Amino acid sequence: MSEIIHATSAPHPVGRYPHARRVGNLLFLSGIGPRTPGTNxxxxxxxxxxGALVDYDIVTQCHSVFANVRAVLEASNCRWDWLVDITVYLTNMQRDFNAYNGVWAEYFPNVDKAPCRTTLGITSLPTPIAIELKCVAAFPESR
Structure with missing residues (x-):
């Protein structure tokens, strides 16, 4: 059995998929970007x-994507510190990795309590964003 989560406080998915799906004690989040809920x-x-994109602020997008992940976690009755694995997609690894890594350290200051992480450089995402996160969280066993 699985539970589907649609978070009203997060941006709508850009495709036909849920924000998250809980299976047992695991919560799988679909890819989440920094779009603003309600306005995109x-x-x-x-x-x-x-109207063409000429520049972006990766630090602003990082804070926004973390806020969107938090919104989906909260809609799932899940906590930030239950994140166990995050895959990060950056559209410009050379330009943005260090800044992203700095923001990551703000949200996960203790490396021993941080989730595992893989960071990939990709050529594009479906909307004009520079970062997307794919997250997995684990509910405590006693839940």
Whole structure:
């Protein structure tokens, strides 16, 4: 059996999938980006006069993506410190890794309590975002 989670306080998924699915004591989050709930605006994006993306602020997007992950966790009755594995997708590894790593340290200051992490450099994401997270959390066994 599994439980599907749709988080009203997180941005709508860009495809036909739930925000998360709980199976036993594991919670699998679909890929989550930094879009603003309700508007789908991307914090930190800078657009030119023609509407084309010309720049972005990765630190702003990092804080936003973490807020969106937290919203899905809360909708799932899950806690931040129950995250066990995060896959990070960056569209510009060379430019953004160090800044992302700095924000990560703010949210996970104790490396011994931080989730495992894999960071991948990719060429694009489905919307004009520079970062996306894929997360797995584990509920305590006694739950």
């Amino acid at each position: 605006a991307v914090p930190g994006n800078v657009y030119g006069a023609n």
